[in-house]
Amino acid sequence: MKPLLIFCFLITQLISAQKVVVDSVRYKEDYRKVRLYLPDNYQTNQLPLLVMLDGQNLFDEHTSYSGEWNVDESIASFPENKQSIVIAIDHGNELRMEELTPFENEKYGGGGAENFLLWIMEKALPETIAKFELKINRNKIAIAGSSLGGLFAYYAAIQHPNFFQSAGIFSPSFWWSKKSFQLIDQIEGIKNQHYFFAAGTEEGKDMLIDMKSMHDLTLRKGATVTYLEEKGAQHNEAQWRATFLTFYHVWINDL
Secondary structure (H helix, E strand, O other): OOOOOOOHHHHOOOOOOOOEEEEEEEEOOEEEEEEEEOOOOOOOOOEEEEEEOOHHHOOOOOOOOOOOOOHHHHHHOOOHHHOOEEEEEOOOHHHHHHHHOOOOEOOOEOOOHHHHHHHHHHHHHHHHHHHOOOOEEEEEEEEEEEOHHHHHHHHHHHHOOOOOOEEEEEOOOHHHOOHHHHHHHOOOOOOOOEEEEEEEOOOOHHHHHHHHHHHHHHHHOOOEEEEEEEOOOOOOHHHHHHHHHHHHHHHHOOO
16 A cells, blocks of 8 residues: 655645636537636647546536535646546436446345446546647556445446556445445456545444545555545545645556
């Protein structure tokens, strides 16, 4: 496990957003919004890419569920050479449980994550990258999400380790299915990946038990892992806003 280093100078002041663009991509019989954070130098430099779920909650308080993550302000607080492009996919409201869960739950259903993931990888990302003429460093692509989005991010990373080199897994809903724990047993080839697990101590003991178990399984498979329990934090945007900055610092600096 990597030691978690938090540098105070990173959080002393959040800088105003550089550029957030809202676009849409055809999804089934409709369109799905994608939200992009574009640093000032995105047109001239090859940059890392961070793919995120639940785009409504990341940049704008007015579209968020209960407060935004300040993703744009957080990334803008880093030097220009440490900023990444963000492509955030909106959730499908009533379709969210179906789209973000890789397995069916006896009570809640779901299990459509693989189809949603393939749409992201094969249509949403390529079309968005081409439309905005983005220059992506293919060796530095991460995916991140919270709750069911954390479960989805973990699933995406272990299923496609050559595409996603890192994953930010915030308060993951591993309780959704025991198959999540069985899946990692069958996975190989994640030794070059980094997984960042984070949850609050006030989310319930089952959250921390499940996350620690998955952390241990992932570590045994050879991946590099960071583990963070945020003291007093609950299952909400306020926690994810705070821990996102730490995740980004760890990811962008290869810690």
